[in-house]
Amino acid sequence: MPRAVDAEALMRVLQQAAPRPLSIDDIARILGLEEFDRRQMKAALEAGVEERKLRRIGKTRYQWVREPETAVRIREAVERRRAPRSRAAVQEERFAGRYQRVRAGYGFVEILGAAARRFARDVLIPPGLENGAMHGDRVEIEIVRRDPHLRRIVGRVTRVVASTHETILGTLEPTRRGWQLVPELDLLPTVDIVGPVQPRRDQAGLIARARLVRPPTQVRPPAGELEMVLGPVDHPDVQFAIIAAEHGLRTEFPEPAWREAGRLPNDPTPADFEGRRDLRDLPFVTIDGETARDFDDAVCLQVSAGGTRVLWVAIADVSHYVPEKSALDQEAMLRGTSVYFPDRAIPMFPEQLSNQLCSLLPERDRLVLVAELHYDRLGHRRHAEFYPAVIRSRARLTYTKVAAVLSDATSTEIEAWRASLGPILDDLRAMHQLMLQLNQARLAAGSLDLDLPEALIDLSEEGRSVGVRLLLRNDAHRIIEEFMLEANRAVALFLREHRVPFPYRVHEHPDPADIDELNRFLARFGFAVHYDGQVRPHDIARLLKQIEGHPLARVLARQVLRALAQAQYSTVNIGHFGLAFPVYCHFTSPIRRYPDLLVHRQLRRVLSGKLEEARALAETLEALSIHCSQCERQAVEAERAMLDLKKCEFMFDHLLEPEPGTIVSVTNFGCFVELDAYPIEGLLKPESFPEDRYYYHEEEQAWIGARRRQRFTIGDRVRVECTNVSLRRREIDFALLERLSPAEATSSTAPAASPQRQRQKRRH
Structure with missing residues (x-):
């Protein structure tokens, strides 16, 4: 029986061969495949072309694209348009943030703290301007220019302030020259294993940890020394280590x-x-x-x-003991929060x-x-x-x-x-x-x-x-x-x-452009955020009241949440939009949130009459506010990643089981369906839609059949089965079995849990 081919293995073969193109037969020979599903390999390669990871040459050969064409154009446009700047001007435009890479090859830096109000969107970092930064690193950037053509503020990384990845976890794979570590987080580069300690042949495919000894450059991958072979990816301790390493979480106290x-x-x-x-x-x-x-x-x-x-x-007086x-205190500051x-x-x-x-x-x-x-x-x-x-x-x-x-x-x-x-x-x-x-x-x-x-x-x-x-x-x-x-x-x-200065908990007013986009989504359900000039909390609260009881209330509420800014810490008070509080801070959890401990210390200074000492800390507290906001984001992302992984693990035992569900979001690569039986989402790809040629209509948030005009959009009821689960990518794939009429089921019926949790963790 022909063997199915792992799409990730195909990509790695082509990446290692770059810039030399390979044919399907070349790839099969390198992978040692004598019998394989040629149609399935062809489909995987074409998917790589659509994602702009590959370039097709002729009919049968494929080449790894080191930089997507769109990313190249962005970088070249930036270099062409960048005007000479004085050293003083550059210094004035330096900001701290966290570098987030995307699969297309470029990245973004989110500016936090008081300076964030100057930026409507994250700062774009084109390929070649990341200066050795890797996904998740805390960086300092300078503004290259505000480009109206790209509709983005464009920047470059001037230095890596703190590397999130002193060590990297990944899968051990043999190469012609030795071993490499393929990171579990595919936004990180492959690491060459160097040094005297090399894996055994029977350890291929296991998860290992390497300590970086050479950072990446534009022409050379990073190198690392093997520290430890952890085990298979499905072991809970290995899963924990992977998530912690991906998000730069500190797991050991010094x-x-x-x-x-x-x-x-x-x-x-x-x-x-x-x-x-x-x-x-x-x-x-x-x-x-x-x-x-x-x-x-x-x-x-x-x-x-x-x-x-x-x-x-x-509230426990942590400041008395720390x-x-x-x-x-130094370790708590570095962690910023419990996870x-x-x-x-x-x-x-x-x-x-x-x-x-x-x-x-x-x-x-x-x-x-x-x-x-x-x-x-x-x-x-x-x-x-x-x-x-x-x-x-x-x-x-x-x-x-x-x-x-x-x-x-x-x-x-x-x-x-x-x-x-x-x-x-x-x-x-x-x-x-x-x-x-x-x-x-x-x-x-x-x-x-x-x-x-x-x-x-x-x-x-x-x-x-x-x-x-x-x-x-x-x-x-x-x-x-x-x-x-x-x-x-x-x-x-x-x-x-x-x-006295202290870290306020602030939440910005939403951008009217984001609310207008939300209204375009809500219009098909008969709802809208009605506002005059600036959006007020009452405007959003009125909408939430209107959607109560709607069959898609949870879906609609999630879209509302996505249109709002994220709360953060800052010594500059702008109020808290979501709570409709003009003044707010975090005081009640100093054992698990560092900003609360900072508030406790300032409160103790005021109560002791040390006002001048308290007022002298404004600059320090603003820097710590930015840092703690970044730590909180990392913690939220890590918690979400572990939930996604555990949902994938659960679905391994439910492959090919028919389940009703609701389409809750639509993208240009398919529809996400939430199951009725469990609060789990999976991707429904257009290939499994009924016979027709479907195209994505962005404005209507729908996939539409070209001939029969059948539509798949948010709120549609479907019956699906789980066909594939990837623990590495934490992704679940569904295939369509049939459409359901609204009468068959009208809302998600995922079972509710009794309220058991280590902490009450609502993040206002």
Whole structure:
């Protein structure tokens, strides 16, 4: 039986042979194929031509294209149009960002921080101007020119500030001259293995790690020394290592940080209580997911006879144990944030801190910073004050149990839970009432409620994915969320009033051009964002209210989210559009977000009267804000990559199973279908559409048959089967079995999960 040919192997053969073209028979001979599916190889090669990776020469020969023609034209246009610039002018136009390469060969740099407002779009870095930067590196760039023809600001990398890829993970492959490492992330170049340590022949195809000893140039690939052979790609530990390496995540604490953590006690001493308010008599509780191990926030609410209320939000006082510029602080700064995967986490601090000394465990004395917030009967905040304190949590509660006891359910188990809580039950009911008032007021002010469920992965004991479900929020989540929003906002207002710099959490107004593009998409469903001049939060909130209950509500809400900017950190306040807050910061999670720790330190300086010291840190805090924004993006991308990988792993056990689904997006290379049974998307390629010649209509977001005019567009119901899964590319391919009428099913019915999560990670 003829063998199928791996498309990636074809590309590597042609890349190594470049610039020499190869025929189909040449490629088969190099790959050692005696019998192979010629039609399938031809189709794979033609796909490479369409992607501009290959150039067809004659009818049967193909050549690797080192630079796509469009990328060459861009680079040449930039070189032609670049005017001479003085050294001073160049210095004025230097900005920091992260280099993101695309498969077409060029790249982009996203400018973060205060300077980002000068750029409507990411800065284009044409091929040849990346100056040795690799995908994910933090770089400094200069602006070459603002090119109206390309409709882009064009730049060049002046230096690599920090390489994300000191080591690279990939698949070991033998070559004529030795060995090479083909990175799992195909945006990175192939690495030549050099040095005395070489792989064994039986290690071909395994995942290995190499330390870079020579950076790439325009004419020479990078070189690396083999550090470790990790194993097969489907092992959970190998998958974790791949994701961490791809996104430049630090997984090991340096020895000095371990030593500092090891010297810390398990509990605070009475000497630590000096200068703190003693709140150990107040009934604080923590509310987290069932699997959570770090509890960095606790809440307490008391109601007076007149109906006024006092809310205490107590946050672990990490700043007490982590001095500035200590080894622990330096490592936390480099990480910027904790990263959460389905089976493990990469914490910002060692567990001695995150899970012990700074975790607000029940019946243990703990040091905290407190936001004490006073509310009237209508839920309006009338007073706020902040101070260091010591507390003793009464109970470790979970979202599931709190939601159950607050509901109308009356099962034997739930009644037992209610009885076990004693007077805490009344506190929870009062918290629920205040949450409803706060939530109603926030939404009335225009705050957006983009409550998109997250995917939850069920794992076997071996760490393999055996289920994918939706994680739905309940009222217990909302209690903590509203209280944290209130504390964050109150701290931001307090620091601003004292005119000290700190990392605001900012969210820009959307670009009207992006909203106009969104409106073109929404028009086919009868919706639109109506705005006058500048888009306001109320305009988006009104739209979200209108699409509630629509069969495609989740799809439409996702499109709305994509039209909005991403929130980030900056010492320049522009407000938070999504929350409709004029002032906002992150204060409530210093154990897992470095900006929160920076806010704590500034708050402590203000409370101690060290205003001049606090005001002298503006430049440092802006640089750290930019850095932390980049770290957050890396963490989000890594978490998303692991979810995609685990979804692919799950679909391996469901190949060729018929499943109904909905087309949720349309691109120029096919349609993405989300299954009803699982929150999983896969690519439906045009080749599997009914017999006809289909073309992509960008304006209508549809694939249309040339003869029969049959359309495939967003919202269409289809039945598909999974035909291919790639763990390396984290991609799932579907084939069309049949179209479904809307009556057969009208919405996604992916099973919901009980709210279990290590942390509540909504990123406002």
